Amino acid sequence: MQTVTLPRAFEDLRQPARYKAYYGGRGSAKxxxxxxxxxxxxxxxxxxxxxxxxxxxxxxxxxxxxLDDKIFDFGMESFYQSYQTEIRGKNGTxxxxxxxxxxxxxxxxxxxxxxxxxxxxxxxxxxxxxxxxIPTIRKDKSELWxxxxxxxSSDPIDKRFRGEVVPDNSIIKKVNYPDNPFFPKELDSExxxxxxxxxxxxxxxxxxxxxxxxxxxxxxxxxxxxxxxxEPPLMNRIVVAVDPAVSDTDGSDEHGIxxxxxxxxxxxxxxxxxxxxxxxxxxxxxxxxxxxxxTADAIVIEVNQGGDMVRHTLESVRPGIRxxxxxxxxxxxxxxxxxxxxxxxxxxxxxxxxxxLETQLCQMTSSGYQGxxxxxxxxxxxxxxxxxFPKLNRQKPKVDHRNNAGxxxxx
Numbered sequence: 350m351q352t353v354t355l356p357r358a359f360e361d362l363r364q365p366a367r368y369k370a371y372y373g374g375r376g377s378a379k380x381x382x383x384x385x386x387x388x389x390x391x392x393x394x395x396x397x398x399x400x401x402x403x404x405x406x407x408x409x410x411x412x413x414x415x416l417d418d419k420i421f422d423f424g425m426e427s428f429y430q431s432y433q434t435e436i437r438g439k440n441g442t443x444x445x446x447x448x449x450x451x452x453x454x455x456x457x458x459x460x461x462x463x464x465x466x467x468x469x470x471x472x473x474x475x476x477x478x479x480x481x482x483i484p485t486i487r488k489d490k491s492e493l494w495x496x497x498x499x500x501x502s503s504d505p506i507d508k509r510f511r512g513e514v515v516p517d518n519s520i521i522k523k524v525n526y527p528d529n530p531f532f533p534k535e536l537d538s539e540x541x542x543x544x545x546x547x548x549x550x551x552x553x554x555x556x557x558x559x560x561x562x563x564x565x566x567x568x569x570x571x572x573x574x575x576x577x578x579x580e581p582p583l584m585n586r587i588v589v590a591v592d593p594a595v596s597d598t599d600g601s602d603e604h605g606i607x608x609x610x611x612x613x614x615x616x617x618x619x620x621x622x623x624x625x626x627x628x629x630x631x632x633x634x635x636x637x638x639x640x641x642x643x644t645a646d647a648i649v650i651e652v653n654q655g656g657d658m659v660r661h662t663l664e665s666v667r668p669g670i671r672x673x674x675x676x677x678x679x680x681x682x683x684x685x686x687x688x689x690x691x692x693x694x695x696x697x698x699x700x701x702x703x704x705x706l707e708t709q710l711c712q713m714t715s716s717g718y719q720g721x722x723x724x725x726x727x728x729x730x731x732x733x734x735x736x737x738f739p740k741l742n743r744q745k746p747k748v749d750h751r752n753n754a755g756x757x758x759x760x
Contacts, residue, residue: 373557395441405448605725
């Protein structure tokens with residue numbers, strides 16, 4: 350086994366502390382250093398280590414592959430044995446992997462024997478997950494590690510570790526690419542390109558600054574967080590909305606596939622985001638799988654662009670499936686504004702965390718979309734809620750987006 354070292358900025362990972370919170374931009378070696386430190390700690394004595402993130406739909410979404418690669422690079426294969434969903438050390442160390450957002454309180458509480466919990470991409474973790482996780486990891490001398498690239502000061506992880514009052518016994522550090530002695534030349538070329546050509550986002554991507562505010566954005570993260578829930582009520586109605594990309598190439602947009610419902614409390618809920626790249630057959634199969642999984646009432650499609658093709662593709666997979674056709678008579682941002690107002694009025698919540706959808710939402714403005722590519726997820730979600738709230742077709746809430754202020758229903 351070769352000698353394993355940590356970059357100087359991460360040496361504190363070897364020191365005891367209840368909380369270790371490292372944040373910063375791309376290329377700072379946060380994930381690689383956390384993985385290295387955990388493998389070293391697990392080799393010194395038996396530990397039960399939870400590697401978590403807010404959303405983990407499969408083991409492929411976890412840091413397991415990163416740990417496997419480190420085990421190979423460090424020549425630790427004779428000590429660590431990698432299985433499909435866990436990693437075990439000869440001394441009894443055990444790495445397990447989980448998505449916090451879909452776990453029940455009882456499932457998380459079953460992990461009371463954890464020695465170290467590492468939450469990767471912690472910028473997406475919800476208040477609810479933090480409130481359940483932190484008191485659950487309560488073994489003597491247990492530790493909670495968090496790594497993330499900051500997005501907004503309202504994100505729960507930033508409020509906890511970058512607010513006016515932070516927890517005692519904490520190591521909190523900002524780390525960036527200069528702290529990484531292994532920062533590759535190829536990545537430095539990308540950084541220089543962004544500094545010259547993408548200056549408005551350079552600070553966030555590479556220096557760990559908060560995301561720049563999108564002027565006139567009609568959604569904001571504070572509103573999304575304030576309405577978030579883990580356990581939605583029983584649904585009165587559920588629909589799946591699909592917004593397929595125009596083409597199917599490596600550079601194509603994703604196919605937006607969003608599941609939404611209206612609960613017994615008459616509020617709207619985003620229940621799932623199953624958007625993906627792929628062929629028409631693949632997005633159709635994914636859409637119908639979402640329909641079955643959530644026992645949906647119908648699939649909502651737009652007929653303006655390729656509507657007949659969308660219907661034909663879905664029916665080729667499931668003949669006779671219920672499809673509702675909608676027609677766009679206004680631009681994307683105009684259609685989105687009434688839905689945004691419902692969020693601000695507290696009438697729509699997210700049942701979980703949907704990071705990519707939420708990023709698109711926060712880049713939607715009163716004049717158009719300011720993100721890269723197409724807002725495929727937003728488009729699908731807007732069509733779903735337009736179907737679920739039919740009054741929006743006759744009256745829409747008036748809202749002042751200049752300060753993300755709330756509004757009221759207007760006739």
